[in-house]
Structures are given as structure tokens and as C-alpha cells.
Amino acid sequence: xxxxxxxxxxxxxxxxxxxxxxxxxxSSVHLRVGRMSGIVRxxxxxxxxxxxxxxxAGEAVxxxxxxxxxxxxxxxxxxxxxxxxxxxxxxxxxxxxxxIVRGRELELTSMExxx
Amino acid sequence: MKLRVVEIQQSILRKNDDxxxxxxxxxxxxxxxxxxxLSSPGSGKTTLLEATLGRLGADYRxxxxxxxxxxxxxxxxxxRSGAPVRQITTAAxxxxxxxxxxxxxxxxxxxxxxxxxxxxxxxxxxPAEYDLGEDLRVVLTAVTEGEDKPLKYPLAFNTSHxxxxxxxxxxxxxxxxxxxxxxxxxSVHPNIEILEIACRTGAGLDAWNALLEARLRAKLQKSAxxxxxxxxxxxxx
Ligand SMILES: Nc1nc2c(ncn2[C@@H]2O[C@H](COP(=O)(O)OP(=O)(O)O)[C@@H](O)[C@H]2O)c(=O)[nH]1
Ligand SMILES: [Mg+2]
Ligand SMILES: [Zn+2]
Numbered sequence: 001x002x003x004x005x006x007x008x009x010x011x012x013x014x015x016x017x018x019x020x021x022x023x024x025x026x027s028s029v030h031l032r033v034g035r036m037s038g039i040v041r042x043x044x045x046x047x048x049x050x051x052x053x054x055x056x057a058g059e060a061v062x063x064x065x066x067x068x069x070x071x072x073x074x075x076x077x078x079x080x081x082x083x084x085x086x087x088x089x090x091x092x093x094x095x096x097x098x099x100i101v102r103g104r105e106l107e108l109t110s111m112e113x114x115x
Numbered sequence: 116m117k118l119r120v121v122e123i124q125q126s127i128l129r130k131n132d133d134x135x136x137x138x139x140x141x142x143x144x145x146x147x148x149x150x151x152x153l154s155s156p157g158s159g160k161t162t163l164l165e166a167t168l169g170r171l172g173a174d175y176r177x178x179x180x181x182x183x184x185x186x187x188x189x190x191x192x193x194x195r196s197g198a199p200v201r202q203i204t205t206a207a208x209x210x211x212x213x214x215x216x217x218x219x220x221x222x223x224x225x226x227x228x229x230x231x232x233x234x235x236x237x238x239x240x241x242p243a244e245y246d247l248g249e250d251l252r253v254v255l256t257a258v259t260e261g262e263d264k265p266l267k268y269p270l271a272f273n274t275s276h277x278x279x280x281x282x283x284x285x286x287x288x289x290x291x292x293x294x295x296x297x298x299x300x301x302s303v304h305p306n307i308e309i310l311e312i313a314c315r316t317g318a319g320l321d322a323w324n325a326l327l328e329a330r331l332r333a334k335l336q337k338s339a340x341x342x343x344x345x346x347x348x349x350x351x352x
Contacts, residue, residue, distance in 0.1 A: 002210055114117065
């Protein structure tokens, strides 16, 4: 479980942005979290609650966008989803497609700040 | 008072990625081959390292960092090989990160090494996300774990350069299906290198050592080429 250390580095990044933007408060934080990022959403929310106290994001809402896994299928020449438990196999044509194009995100996408 | 949206688009792992990049440069300068070992608990990482440090230690300066949540047992086991070993106790953390590796290298008299092994914390999910500046990521799965680990933990196998199927001496006893195992691994990483090994019998260990030696030579060649290309030290013959 490394959600707590992730929440802490997230807060560090939030702090840096807030300072640069001369914000006095952060009201919301938006993340993109891929299904293959190894992160458990509830554990991250739990860690966030613990970690944000007494920071500039102390009252901020954390909004997490789930990102499904997608691979680049060379045969379809297109981005395709995969099914859990089938490996990285294109759902359309069955080709093994090891290039993961989405689903590994752990991204701070935006923040709403008050200044 | 004004409310506004700030667009950011920044990886939360950026700090680790930056630190790993710095480690990679450092290991390029010291010409150290770095090998990161990933697996579930009990797949045989420490056993493999005991055998590998013992054997390669005769010809190369080898050493190991061992990540463990609580005990020093693995580090003590490895130290018996005579190779320099440092323990990283991660407490609650379920993976090593580049910062832990950097800290473990501070004031280590054994440096520079020719091959540095890093035994990650036993876990197939979290370590896959953390670059440690390694050249070679090696994932282990034991025959006793069944054939479908790659399907359950695709990223660990997808991001590794080598997959080791361990405890192959037990394959018949547990009814291990070789073909199914290889197919599962290849379904997340078609051209990954796969070796079947057993530290108990020594099976496959020659191939494993040869692989490491080849990777080390390739790294040295690349390094020589880079030096030559930079025009500082060009010995062409
Ligand atoms: N039969 C057999 N057992 C092995 C082999 N390699 C490791 N083991 C056993 O598997 C157990 C776990 O090994 P260990 O190296 O501690 O796994 P780690 O948690 O990945 O470091 C130990 O009891 C080892 O003796 C092998 O090649 N064959
Ligand atoms: Mg171990
Ligand atoms: Zn396809």
C-alpha cells in the first residue's frame, strides 16, 4: 500500500502550484487514475483525508477520474480496450498488443484555487 | 476573492521519475549494470541472488540492495555469499522507490560495482510503477504459483525485460503447464526473454549468468561508444 506516500507527494505538488498561483486556498483537486496504476481508489481517498489536514488543500474535494486500460493494436491500427484476465489482447481482433496507451495514469490534471 | 481553475497535467510519480533518471545517469557514469528483481513473496528472489552473487562474485564486483518490510533476514542470507549487501527496510511501503535506493548508496564503500542487484519488496503490483534507474527489470514467478500470474498482474510482466520461471524442479509435482505459462507471459509481453530455472538443482543458472554477462558487456560497449563519440577517449581497434 503506497497510497499514503502518493497522497503526500500529491500534496507537495499541490503546494507548489498553489504557491506559484498565489492561492490562499485550494477548493478542489482533479486526478486521473488508470486502472493499471496499482492504486486502490478507496485507499487513496482514505490517505488523502489523513494527509491533507493542515495543508492549503485542507478543505479541498478530491475528484478522481478512472481511466480504463487501452492498448495500441497494430493490426487494427487503432487504440483498443482489453478485457481483464485476458492479457493485453485486442478485444476486436485478438492480437496481442503490448503497447499500453492508457490505464497507467497517476496524474494531477487540474485544481480549483482561490486567490 | 477569486475562484479559478489551474490546468496542471503532471504525473504524481514525477519526483520518482526524476530521481530514477539521476540514478540512471550515475550508473551510466560508473558503468554499473543495475538489475531490479520483482516477484510475489516467496518466488525465489533471495535464493536466486544467493546463487548469483556467489557465482558472479568470483569474476565481477557484485553487490545487492534488499528491500524488506520488516526483517533483515534476506540481507543476512545474502551477506553469507561474501558480497556487499545493504538492507532497505521499507516499513509500511510495499515497494522500493528511487529515493530509497539513492539513500542506500550513500557512503557505501563497495561502490562502484559492476553489477548491482536490487531485490524489491515481494509484491507484483506496486513495484511495477517505480523506476529505480535499473537497466534490467526481471520478474520471477514460481511454478507453485500457477500459470496465470501475468494475467493477474500484467504490468509487472509488461514492463520487465526478462521473466524467470523459478522452482522448475517442482514442475511435475505441482502439474505445472509450461506452455500455458509461456503463453500467459507472452500475452502481456510477446518478445520478453523467458528462462526456466531452479536454484535447487542449478537448472537454467548458466543461461541466467550468461544473460547478465551479455547485458553487462552491452552496457560497457555502449558506454565506450558514447565516450568515443564525445571525442574524449577514442580507442579504435
Ligand atoms: N524447490 C525449490 N525451492 C526453491 C527454489 N528457489 C527457492 N526455493 C524456496 O522457496 C522459498 C522462498 O524463497 P526466497 O528466495 O526466500 O523467496 P523471495 O521471497 O522471493 O526472496 C524458500 O523456502 C526457498 O528455499 C528452487 O529452485 N526450488
Ligand atoms: Mg527475499
Ligand atoms: Zn485489433
